[in-house]
Amino acid sequence: MSETLDKTAIRDAATVIVVRDRTTTPSILMGQRGASAAFMPSKYVFPGGAVDAGDDNIALGADLSALDAERLSQDSTRAAPALATAAIRELWEETGQILGTPSVWDDAPVDWRGFAQRGHRPNASGLNFMFRAVTPQGNPRRFDARFFMVDADHLITDPDDFSEAEDELSHLHWVPLKDARMLDLPFITEVVLAELSAVLQNGAPPASVPFFRNDDEAHLVTRLGGRSPLDF
Incomplete structure (x- = not known):
């Protein structure tokens, strides 16, 4: 496959790092991908996946912060609300x-009907954009993934109830942050965990967001700027 074709195969994606008890003994929600999965088989990952075409057409019940929307728009053709929608x-x-805000949503698309039946629209106000990475060349599937952090307090569901989950991830559980590296993790997840630890320690949004481009031999890393005193 030529380099041009390889780049066109990259799909936008969104990932959510849900953090529980972040000021005391933080833990994060993770699950294990199936052994037969084409992408990252058997690895422990955060919930996430590719942006669907329909994600561009969903009206959020509450928007991202201006800071996060600005950072998401840098060097990107995908609208920030669609990325947040995909994450949720x-x-x-x-x-x-569920990350939701109370709303009547009678015309919800098929993928959202279970969500809407609980009386909510997607709520992006608690999401904090903290990392971006492109899957390295040579992988069977490539994604331009945006990683969002959100406090578990923003969930409107019981954080220990996974009965409504589909079967893409197994062994869903809250992993103490200090123990997460003991799991079988993708390399990029280990990098994200280091960044997450720094963000939690600082207690404020990062001054800039790391972007691992993986589009040349140097594996170029840039940072998406902007800073704000906003709490998260």
Whole structure:
């Protein structure tokens, strides 16, 4: 496959890092991909996946912060609300957990009907954009993934109830952050965990967001700027 074709195969994606008890003994929600999965088989990952075409058409019940929307728009052709929508949808599908705001949503698309039946629209106000990475060349599937952090307090569902989850991830559980590296993790997840630890320690949004481009031999890392005193 030529380099041009390889780049066109990259799909936008969104991932959610849900953090529980972040000021005391933080833990994060993770699950294990199936052994036969084409992408990252058997690895422990955060909930997430590719942006669907329909994600561009979903009206959020509450928007991202201006800071996060600005950072998401840098060097990107995908609208920030669609990325946030995909993150919330993937969290719902893979864990049964809802980031929502009360709303009547009678015309919800098929993928969102279970979510809407609980009386909510997706709520992006608690999401904090903290990392971006492109899957390295040579992988069977490539994604331009945006990683969002959100406090578990923003969930409107029981954080220990995964009964509504689909079967894409198994062994869903809250992993103490200090123990997460003992799991079988993708390399990029280990990098994200280091960044997450720094963000939690600082107690404020990062001054800039790391972007691992993986589009040349140097594996170029840039940072998406902007800073704000906003709490998260």
